[in-house]
Amino acid sequence: MKKEQDNIGESSSSRVLDSQQDIEDDRMIATILSEEYASLDRSVGRRLSHLQSIPHTPRINVYIPSANEATLDHQRLHDRLTIYGLCELKIQGDGNCQFRALSDQLYHSPEYHKYVRKEVVKQLKSFQSAYEGYVPMRYKDYLKKMKKSGEWGDHVTLQSAADRFGAKICLVTSFRDTCFIEIVPKQLNQRKELWLSFWSEVHYNSLYEIGEVPIRVQKKKHWLF
Template sequence: MWNGAQNGTHSVGESSSSTSLSSQQDIEDDRMIAAVLSEEYAKLDGAVGRRLSSLASIPHVPRINTFIPDFNDASLDHQRLLQRLNIYGLYEVKFRALSEQMYKSPEYHKHVRKDIVKQLKDYRTLYEGYVPMKYKRYYKKMAKSGEWGDHITLQAAADKFAAKICLLTSFRDTCFIEIIPRSQAPKQELWLSFWSEVHYNSLYEIRDAPPHPKPKKKHWLF
């Protein structure tokens, strides 16, 4: 998919040049923002939450991931996310993010997935309105190992585990998203990075990141 998208952008010189200039301006703007934020947070220390506690979040709207970015957009988004991780001194553990955050281990991912799917099934009225397909098909899809999670499953996880889920994103205009449980006060915080429409990772301060072997295959949200 990436190679095809990349070849397509080089077939039209004028369009490619315009896109390149726009992308370069985006990068320069992000660098300026990064410099300001770096100064603002240079004196902060402690857990991830304390590093990011002053960031303004936007209201969370559960949704599925319907748009997959092309190669250029995905590359720019990833670079933006890496810059933000660097600014805040954060490290990503790159698989089975919720299991890793909750249990400090990826090995509970099947248990986490099962609980989230049960939440989706038991409280259908809370989530059905956000799903643009037959709801039974949706939660059966989410029950499959290796299936990509989305913002709806994150809301279900927040509700099920009484957790405030905090996302440091690659979105240009939305750095930080908070997902709050709907019917109870949060009892824990889970910190994830979100490379827009690609995947979620578990976040730690660099000095606190647990050692993990590289995964044998890709696992996205669960």
């Protein structure tokens, strides 16, 4: 019996170490990619420079639309993107879509979403006073929830991401009365723009100009080395 318990304990410890190593690998590769792509010119911002954004208020997810509402919202978003000459890189809908879309914009790959989530939660934890007023629950419980893979990101995590990475996050949305939202970093000078589509409260994708959507290949460990 003791041997079985020891084996279970070793297996659990191994999984934790593997997960930590995955995140560390992602951090290392993400740093290299961030430097590599820092000087790349992004033209999406110029294409949409005439749009007027609304002030962003961080908030958690409180309302999920019905199937009918979601269908109408999705068509509205598709029509808007067509008008603006934009196209979505489809992001996996596994509960990590916000972090995957941010990862794609930051590092040209959705696969570093674990690292992005970790950095967002680190920001939330380190600067609690900046965010806790937008979270209508015990803040420690919110942090614990957001640490979990598959937990949906919200507008608080978007603000945290903008602050952590020094990026203006631009959302083209499916909302009827709100086409465009900008989330501006509050604590760092803006160094980059990240462009996402936001199918209201349902899904995030990564945005590119039509004809410039890249083909993404699933990462392989240590492929840079």
